Amino acid sequence: MKHKQFEEWLQLSLYQELSEQERVLLDNHLTTCERCRRDFDELEKLHSTLAHRRSVAAQESLLLDARRNLRLRVHAKAQKSLWGEVKNVLDGILTPPAQVTLGGIAMIAIGILVGYLVFKAPSEKSLAFKQTAAMEAGESQITNIRFLDRDAQTGDVEFTFETLTPVRIRGNVNDDRIQKVLARALVSDLNAGNRLRAVNMIGTQTGQRQNRVPGFDTEVKSALVTALLHDRNLGVRKEALSVLRNYLPDPVVVRAFLNVLANEKNTGLKIAAINSLDLTTYENQPVNREILEMFKNKAQSDDNNYIRIKAKTALQEIQQ
Amino acid sequence: MTGNETELIMQAQRGNMNAFEQLVQRHDKRVLTIAAGYVHSADDAKDIYQEVFLRVYKGLPKFQYKSEFSTWIYRITTNVCLSHRSRRNRNSHTSLDQSLNDEDGQPHALKDTLSDTAAADQQTYDAEIALRVEQALKTLSPRQRMVFTLKHYEGYKLKEIAEMMRCNEGTVKKYLFEATARLRKQLKDFTS
Numbered sequence: 001m002k003h004k005q006f007e008e009w010l011q012l013s014l015y016q017e018l019s020e021q022e023r024v025l026l027d028n029h030l031t032t033c034e035r036c037r038r039d040f041d042e043l044e045k046l047h048s049t050l051a052h053r054r055s056v057a058a059q060e061s062l063l064l065d066a067r068r069n070l071r072l073r074v075h076a077k078a079q080k081s082l083w084g085e086v087k088n089v090l091d092g093i094l095t096p097p098a099q100v101t102l103g104g105i106a107m108i109a110i111g112i113l114v115g116y117l118v119f120k121a122p123s124e125k126s127l128a129f130k131q132t133a134a135m136e137a138g139e140s141q142i143t144n145i146r147f148l149d150r151d152a153q154t155g156d157v158e159f160t161f162e163t164l165t166p167v168r169i170r171g172n173v174n175d176d177r178i179q180k181v182l183a184r185a186l187v188s189d190l191n192a193g194n195r196l197r198a199v200n201m202i203g204t205q206t207g208q209r210q211n212r213v214p215g216f217d218t219e220v221k222s223a224l225v226t227a228l229l230h231d232r233n234l235g236v237r238k239e240a241l242s243v244l245r246n247y248l249p250d251p252v253v254v255r256a257f258l259n260v261l262a263n264e265k266n267t268g269l270k271i272a273a274i275n276s277l278d279l280t281t282y283e284n285q286p287v288n289r290e291i292l293e294m295f296k297n298k299a300q301s302d303d304n305n306y307i308r309i310k311a312k313t314a315l316q317e318i319q320q
Numbered sequence: 321m322t323g324n325e326t327e328l329i330m331q332a333q334r335g336n337m338n339a340f341e342q343l344v345q346r347h348d349k350r351v352l353t354i355a356a357g358y359v360h361s362a363d364d365a366k367d368i369y370q371e372v373f374l375r376v377y378k379g380l381p382k383f384q385y386k387s388e389f390s391t392w393i394y395r396i397t398t399n400v401c402l403s404h405r406s407r408r409n410r411n412s413h414t415s416l417d418q419s420l421n422d423e424d425g426q427p428h429a430l431k432d433t434l435s436d437t438a439a440a441d442q443q444t445y446d447a448e449i450a451l452r453v454e455q456a457l458k459t460l461s462p463r464q465r466m467v468f469t470l471k472h473y474e475g476y477k478l479k480e481i482a483e484m485m486r487c488n489e490g491t492v493k494k495y496l497f498e499a500t501a502r503l504r505k506q507l508k509d510f511t512s
């Protein structure tokens with residue numbers, strides 16, 4: 001047998017990838033072949049050299065951080081896909097001119113909705129939903145479409161969907177139902193101006209936050225977090241941050257702010273995030289470790305002078 | 321695939337976020353470990369992790385149980401790794417690793433670099449070796465590096481690697497031998 005074969009076997013033997021028979025043959029060969037023995041020594045030295053490489057993935061915090069980011073991104077995707085699905089079904093069942101019309105109506109409907117609330121809602125105490133039979137008038141939106149079946153040969157399709165007629169709402173901004181509508185607009189409206197108005201409106205009720213049942217407004221909070229981390233419009237992100245500040249020390253919000261510190265491009269927003277986190281508040285909370293890690297990281301390596309100094313001094317203060 | 325996992329997959333396919341998260345948490349540690357072993361950077365590993373599971377999320381409705389769910393995920397992982405461009409390259413920052421290279425990109429002999437400190441500081445010495453190992457691994461082609469890190473650092477069997485990379489075991493061995501030969505050459509000062 002050739003040396004080359006044995007050279008390969010030497011490597012495989014170090015990975016326990018040889019059969020018993022191959023191993024015996026190799027051992028016998030090694031007793032007689034000086035060259036292969038040297039080769040084996042060198043390989044073992046190579047392995048001990050390679051062992052100097054340190055593992056990056058061992059840290060649990062890296063995994064937790066990755067999970068957190070993923071959750072936010074998938075959430076944002078799920079919200080956005082609603083619009084994608086509407087568009088898909090329109091592509092499938094309507095002629096081009098009709099697509100434009102219906103798409104337009106869908107956007108205007110939310111525009112009106114949010115706009116109306118901005119001017120009317122704060123002064124109103126009652127909540128009244130009024131619907132008209134708009135289906136016949138062709139003003140329905142199609143939402144929550146679910147495809148069940150599709151036959152490419154015959155063109156038969158089967159799906160379910162909900163229709164939604166444009167609704168005028170008059171109500172108080174502290175009403176949870178109003179909040180949820182606004183939250184939905186915040187993450188799904190295509191118009192940045194509407195999203196900004198929605199987040200503003202949500203912000204107007206935070207004064208009464210303390211009296212609320214914990215966990216009651218998770219949907220609103222997660223919409224705000226999604227907006228903070230993923231909205232393309234800086235104004236919307238800023239406004240979301242300033243509303244979310246009222247939820248502190250909620251750990252979900254803390255983590256969102258840490259995420260801003262880690263990934264946000266805009267320095268002003270990062271500064272607002274770091275200034276919102278008072279280290280002494282979290283000393284006995286589970287989230288504390290993540291905060292300290294982020295501050296240490298920022299103190300060392302943030303591009304921005306202010307953020308580095310701020311992180312450093314905050315860390316020094318809690319050590320005293 | 322356990323019955324429990326099949327149930328989770330079906331729920332996730334129907335849009336159940338909770339089921340999706342549970343699926344993620346069953347496999348994501350290994351995904352992150354594979355990625356980190358390959359790119360050796362926390363940031364890049366996180367990028368790969370995100371991309372892998374966003375692809376899983378998108379592809380899930382079409383997953384048809386033709387392979388094990390885990391195999392499917394690890395295939396996506398190796399694919400994403402192989403096409404990944406690191407943040408460092410994208411931002412064209414000077415790599416730390418280059419500090420040990422000559423202008424023409426040749427590594428210094430370690431003795432030159434460490435002439436004053438080698439005796440003094442074992443820790444520095446170890447760190448320098450680690451850096452040289454990292455440099456050497458970066459000279460491998462993506463496939464050589466993928467196979468080598470999966471085999472050498474993560475301890476996967478050749479057969480498993482072949483399945484993840486959709487090739488036969490012979491091809492995996494070929495990449496492994498090429499990688500080893502190259503690393504031996506690059507790290508000659510430590511092995512002879």
Ligand SMILES: [Zn+2]
Binds near residue numbers: 003029033034036037
């Ligand atoms: Zn021999």
